[in-house]
Amino acid sequence: xxxxxxxxxxxxxxxxxxxxxxxxxxxxxxxxxxxxxxxxxxxxxxxxxxxxxxxxxxxxxxxxxxxxxxxxxxxxxxxxxxxxxxxxxxxxxxxxxxxxxxxxxxxxxxxxxxxxxxxxxxxxxxxxxxxxxxxxxxxxxxxxxxxxxxxxxxxxxxxxxxxxxxxxxxxxxxxxxxxxxxxxxxxxxxxxxxxxxxxxxxxxxxxxxxxxxxxxxxxxxxxxxxxxxxxxxxxxxxxxxxxxxxxxxxxxxxxxx
Amino acid sequence: xxxxxxxxxxxxxxxxxxxxxxxxxxxxxxxxxxxxxxxxxxxxxxxxxxxxxxxxxxxxxxxxxxxxxxxxxxxxxxxxxxxxxxxxxxxxxxxxxxxxxxxxxxxxxxxxxxxxxxxxxxxxxxxxxxxxxxxxxxxxxxxxxxxxxxxxxxxxxxxxxxxxxxxxxxxxxxxxxxxxxxxxxxxxxxxxxxxxxxxxxxxxxxxxxxxxxxxxxxxxxxxxxxxxxxxxxxxxxxxxxxxxxxxxxxxxxxxxxxxxxxxxxxxxxxxxxxxxxxxxxxxxxxxxxxxxxxxxxxxxxxxxxxxxxxxxxxxxxxxxxxxxxxxxxxxxxxxxxxxxxxxxxxxxxxxxxxxxxxxxxxxxxxxxxxxxxxxxxxxxxxxxxxxxxxxxxxxxxxxxxxxxxxxxxxxxxxxxxxxxxxxxxxxxxxxxxxxxxxxxxxxxxxxxxxxxxxxxxxxxxxxxxxxxxxxxxxxxxxxxxxxxxxxxxxxxxxxxxxxxxxxxxxxxxxxxxxxxxxxxxxxxxxxxxxxxxxxxxxxxxxxxxxxxxxxxxxxxxxxxxxxxxxxxxxxxxxxxxxxxxxxxxxxxxxxxxxxxxxxxxxxx
Numbered sequence: 004x005x006x007x008x009x010x011x012x013x014x015x016x017x018x019x020x021x022x023x024x025x026x027x028x029x030x031x032x033x034x035x036x037x038x039x040x041x042x043x044x045x046x047x048x049x050x051x052x053x054x055x056x057x058x059x060x061x062x063x064x065x066x067x068x069x070x071x072x073x074x075x076x077x078x079x080x081x082x083x084x085x086x087x088x089x090x091x092x093x094x095x096x097x098x099x100x101x102x103x104x105x106x107x108x109x110x111x112x113x114x115x116x117x118x119x120x121x122x123x124x125x126x127x128x129x130x131x132x133x134x135x136x137x138x139x140x141x142x143x144x145x146x147x148x149x150x151x152x153x154x155x156x157x158x159x160x161x162x163x164x165x166x167x168x169x170x171x172x173x174x175x176x177x178x179x180x181x182x183x184x185x186x187x188x189x190x191x192x193x194x195x196x197x198x199x200x201x202x203x204x205x206x207x208x209x210x211x212x213x214x215x216x217x218x219x220x221x222x223x224x225x226x227x228x229x230x231x232x233x234x235x236x237x238x239x240x241x242x243x244x245x246x247x248x249x250x251x252x253x254x255x256x257x258x259x260x
Numbered sequence: 261x262x263x264x265x266x267x268x269x270x271x272x273x274x275x276x277x278x279x280x281x282x283x284x285x286x287x288x289x290x291x292x293x294x295x296x297x298x299x300x301x302x303x304x305x306x307x308x309x310x311x312x313x314x315x316x317x318x319x320x321x322x323x324x325x326x327x328x329x330x331x332x333x334x335x336x337x338x339x340x341x342x343x344x345x346x347x348x349x350x351x352x353x354x355x356x357x358x359x360x361x362x363x364x365x366x367x368x369x370x371x372x373x374x375x376x377x378x379x380x381x382x383x384x385x386x387x388x389x390x391x392x393x394x395x396x397x398x399x400x401x402x403x404x405x406x407x408x409x410x411x412x413x414x415x416x417x418x419x420x421x422x423x424x425x426x427x428x429x430x431x432x433x434x435x436x437x438x439x440x441x442x443x444x445x446x447x448x449x450x451x452x453x454x455x456x457x458x459x460x461x462x463x464x465x466x467x468x469x470x471x472x473x474x475x476x477x478x479x480x481x482x483x484x485x486x487x488x489x490x491x492x493x494x495x496x497x498x499x500x501x502x503x504x505x506x507x508x509x510x511x512x513x514x515x516x517x518x519x520x521x522x523x524x525x526x527x528x529x530x531x532x533x534x535x536x537x538x539x540x541x542x543x544x545x546x547x548x549x550x551x552x553x554x555x556x557x558x559x560x561x562x563x564x565x566x567x568x569x570x571x572x573x574x575x576x577x578x579x580x581x582x583x584x585x586x587x588x589x590x591x592x593x594x595x596x597x598x599x600x601x602x603x604x605x606x607x608x609x610x611x612x613x614x615x616x617x618x619x620x621x622x623x624x625x626x627x628x629x630x631x632x633x634x635x636x637x638x639x640x641x642x643x644x645x646x647x648x649x650x651x652x653x654x655x656x657x658x659x660x661x662x663x664x665x666x667x668x669x670x671x672x673x674x675x676x677x678x679x680x681x682x683x684x685x686x687x688x689x690x691x692x693x694x695x696x697x698x699x700x701x702x703x704x705x706x707x708x709x710x711x712x713x714x715x716x717x718x719x720x721x722x723x724x725x726x727x728x729x730x731x732x733x734x735x736x737x738x739x740x741x742x743x744x745x746x747x748x749x750x751x752x753x754x755x756x757x758x759x760x761x762x763x764x765x766x767x768x769x770x771x772x773x774x775x776x777x778x779x780x781x782x783x784x785x786x787x788x789x790x791x792x793x794x795x796x797x798x799x800x801x802x803x804x805x806x807x808x809x810x811x812x813x814x815x816x817x818x819x820x821x822x823x824x825x826x827x828x829x830x831x832x833x834x835x836x837x838x839x840x841x842x843x844x845x846x847x848x849x850x851x852x853x854x855x856x857x858x859x860x861x862x863x864x
Contacts, residue, residue: 025852025854029848029851032847035844040840043836046829047829131843135842143827145398145399147399213326213388225394229397229403230394248373252372
């Protein structure tokens with residue numbers, strides 16, 4: 004694993020030496036600006052005092068319950084991860100990489116870690132508003148929900164990036180990788196939420212509860228309320244571990260071929 | 261549900277059997293000879309066996325989540341066992357030929373991935389089943405129950421059902437959140453249901469509930485119906501939203517701060533404990549003098565339904581008593597005289613006297629007029645309610661001077677009023693209370709120079725705990741006084757008084773705490789439904805506190821309430837625009853500068 008830092012540096016350079024990362028960052032920043040503007044409107048409306056969310060869970064209004072945030076994530080993650088392996092395969096640099104004295108595991112972990120770091124930098128575009136809200140806006144935010152939603156977003160990002168890395172390794176075509184990643188994330192985000200609501204409306208609470216466990220929006224909503232459920236973190240890390248393992252196997256088979 | 265589960269288990273068992281069969285068939289395949297391609301169908305059978313094993317593991321995870329891990333054990337055994345057997349067999353064959361080696365590597369990778377997926381699924385299924393206690397990181401502990409609540413709910417042996425009555429689709433979230441915590445402690449015995457009382461789809465359900473629990477009609481703003489037990493032994497209690505929350509009005513110094521205190525856990529846990537114990541304390545309402553009906557909930561009509569409902573929520577059994585026909589039974593330690601319109605007969609007064617002599621406690625709610633015939637009785641406790649009407653041209657409700665409004669807690673510190681901070685109690689057509697005896701002599705009570713002092717027993721110490729503003733005036737005849745300003749006396753006037761009985765010092769020489777004996781409220785309509793709704797529940801709180809003070813104990817177990825402070829961003833549109841624009845511009849500038857810097861560095 005000693006080659007991971009060098010490989011990670013190579014990955015980050017590949018991201019930030021191309022204009023793509025800055026375009027994605029600017030796009031994210033615009034979404035964050037719109038989100039924050041909506042939040043400020045909500046927090047300055049006296050009628051918000053009487054709703055169940057709003058003033059009660061401002062972080063949920065800002066992130067988990069914000070369609071803009073999820074659309075941004077759905078678009079950004081596939082855009083970031085589609086080139087990780089697919090581009091290297093297409094350009095032929097993957098052979099050079101795999102002939103180096105590095106293991107497939109090191110390569111996969113370094114590429115995944117690079118994707119996660121870029122994802123965290125994207126999240127900073129949302130975080131940058133919070134100190135201004137607290138200091139300049141004189142609006143204190145409970146630190147507990149901030150910690151739980153932070154942890155939730157980090158593990159969620161790790162899971163999403165690992166899924167993107169998996170599809171990128173499975174295909175030569177970047178577009179196919181991006182679309183596959185988008186579809187899986189879409190299913191995780193929306194279909195689980197819709198299915199959970201359908202079963203709950205039908206009165207099947209046990210199945211609804213099981214589906215709710217997999218609903219990413221419900222998970223992050225709970226984190227935004229200040230509840231840190233370790234099961235969700237375990238779930239995210241499990242999926243991450245499985246996706247990375249399968250990616251390693253795909254790369255190994257590719258090297259043997 | 262059982263039928264669906266059985267049908268599902270039938271299919272799952274079939275899947276496990278198919279997986280087992282496929283694994284055995286694959287294992288029985290003739291191993292390929294070195295240098296030759298594997299036999300036809302070898303890869304196909306291997307793939308089918310692997311997929312069926314994976315499907316069995318997934319089915320096991322679903323069964324573990326829906327039913328329990330114990331039910332899923334055989335499925336995991338078949339699934340994992342099959343994969344391990346296939347993996348072990350394939351490893352031995354990898355050197356048979358290059359083609360086979362590739363197939364084996366692929367199969368090995370797939371099977372190992374399936375194995376790891378299975379292990380992770382099992383871990384998640386176990387975590388889902390057994391790890392249901394998330395960490396509550398909120399500063400107010402909004403998702404944490406006290407140990408009292410936990411042990412109260414955990415020890416429940418009979419079913420407990422909460423029905424959340426919602427005033428609208430978006431309401432009831434906080435109460436629902438609390439009740440989910442109860443359910444998590446004891447999912448077997450606790451169930452939760454929601455009904456939107458004003459929606460068409462829940463109309464029938466709400467009407468059925470109203471037939472079982474008439475008090476649910478008081479939940480206009482939402483509430484919770486608690487049902488404990490089953491069959492004929494079921495007991496029900498209604499808790500209104502107003503009893504779950506205390507909301508303080510924004511103060512002048514902090515108009516952007518809205519503090520709401522959620523007392524839901526204390527109220528609901530106390531109600532659960534009382535329902536479980538099954539014991540209720542009796543409180544009697546004296547009837548026979550035109551008092552408002554105890555059962556009436558309609559705020560448009562005279563009624564004491566809201567007061568009665570509050571008493572029942574806090575564990576009292578309310579009964580009507582006629583003192584004309586019987587003495588006060590021994591099992592009634594507390595009586596309420598609530599707004600008589602006709603005077604008491606001599607025999608009734610005597611029975612009241614006997615009741616008080618044997619240690620009873622009394623709440624007297626009467627106006628100056630019409631007279632209730634209790635003057636002599638009250639004088640024995642150093643209290644008089646003069647036959648006058650108090651009006652207040654400044655502190656009144658909806659410009660009606662007869663509806664006097666008094667801000668609580670007032671200047672006097674007393675348990676009945678000290679918790680009612682920044683609230684307003686409404687007194688329709690009140691009379692002035694006069695304190696007799698030593699308190700009047702000491703100048704600690706308003707004195708009427710036209711009325712002689714006839715002090716009662718000096719052991720009874722009255723205290724005026726709520727007074728009107730100094731702008732209040734009183735008169736014997738309001739109509740006559742309109743043309744004669746001299747007919748008015750100036751305030752302030754006492755409208756609530758509490759009487760304690762002092763006791764002789766014991767052997768230690770130290771006098772024990774005075775015994776609460778009586779509370780007098782000088783407005784006959786004070787506990788009426790309409791008055792309570794107009795006062796925003798303060799009247800009800802004052803009445804509850806009076807009951808608690810007289811009984812010497814609280815109805816609540818004392819779980820600390822959770823205060824949530826909601827704030828607003830205060831500022832004009834320029835301020836808000838700046839708040840949004842400054843970080844945006846700074847952040848974009850950093851991104852653009854980083855991009856330009858990178859571009860220039862690459863060029864060099």
